[in-house]
Amino acid sequence: MSNADIVIAAIRSGYDRLADVVKKLDDDALAGPSAATEWDIAQVLSHLGSGAEISTNTLQLAIDGQPPAEGDFNQTVWARWDSSSRREQADGFLEWNDKLIALFESLDADQRENLRVELSWLPAPIDVAGFGRMRLSELTHHSWDVRSATDPDATLDAAAVPEMLQNSGNLSWISKPAALNGETAVLAVTTTDPETTFTLRLADPVTIDEAPADQPGGTLTLPAEAWLRLAAGRLGPDRTPASVELTGPITLDTLRGVFAGF
Template identity: 45%
Template sequence: MSNRADLAIAALRTGHDNLSALVAGLSADQLTAPSAAEEWDVSQVVSHLGSGAEINLEALRASLEGRPAPEFEFNKGVWARWDGMTPQERQAAFPGANARLVEAYEAFTPEQRTEHRIDVGWMPEPVDVATSALLRLTEFGYHDWDVRASFDPSAALAPEAAALISDRVEGLFGWIAKPANIDGRTADLLVRLTDTGETLGLHLAEPVAITAAPGNPDGELSLTLEAWLRLAAGRLKARYTPADVAVSGPISLDDLRAVFPGY
């Protein structure tokens, strides 16, 4: 049976192959069209993924060579170089940059996928290969959707990514969730994931948290796992919301969008 590292690396490969093919076929007008990530055009999302691939690759290489994780100055230099590219240069550079990262993950042996540790630079301690790959998959999965939804508002997160991102979603709350945006109101919602049959609790207070399904909830949110993951990352604006999303109780869907404004 495949472990978490194997599944995450396989999902990174599928995502890379699919997004690279899409990006390669974009016209100049499409590259500069608004993306689903507010304030970024499509080429800027591609730039973010390309620069992130280079930064992640350097952390992987450093871990294998016994060097410290790259300093923040390294990251700033990578960002500046990608920011300075034209949309067409980003289009050309992304496939190679991201492929090198995916290939580096694929090169880890079965033993390394279990035992090796990577200092990603901002976590309290080095993480295993599975966690490193899942961190990248979370970033990649959401921004892959940002590009696809630019041209198809009904686009969904890649299913192989969504199944794994669900393990990381609560980790986003600390820097994304804004419970103050609903004017001090609090609630405990029952969340029903209609496609998986899972139920859980959403505690809307400071701090926002996922809990066990409450026995006496203030309201209920019903939606698929994929829609839930997009809501938690601020990617369930009205034009991107499936018709089967339903909310009851004192907290509206617009309230939830305010709590999770995205990034």
């Protein structure tokens, strides 16, 4: 399997899992709270549905050899979804994710390897695997937002975790160093399922270093999916596995403040 094959398969399995849940939700459930504190479940589905519509358009333009959409295309899509009813948002989530995944799956081996997708906010086009990982991360975190509303033991989709780890190295845009209150620390981080090791440098900015620290000031050991949820602001006290272990001068509550979510 190529990298793109693995990513596309993970998007498919993650979507199918969430779609099975969504198809059973009545109108009251759609209006219920999600783990994304500012959104109800329908709003999470609207976010995923509008994102799928925009991603479908972006990928199709790349296939056709065209530049990214110009003007206010994204804003127009978001406005239409925001004005839809909760039921329309849920149905649209299913419709547009079906379309996006079908388009991913229609790519032949050459396209999966050599096609480049241009995004207006990136300095250079990216390959299908990279584009897919962006969608996979968004889908996986927000799938958890929906599923964990009724399942306190919900975890991120296992097939997505190894791929998402490849995109978890840039913390500058999601971390809030002010939550450190002037403290600094170097933590040796070890994850399980899969096993990885890296150095988390808590300062301003917060950074990750793949090389082990010579003299870390503490250690953080946790499942890889829990690390991803921590970095995305989704590891609250009631959602933290018992296997999470932290040593050193920084508390888990401080880490939660540094990674308050986005």
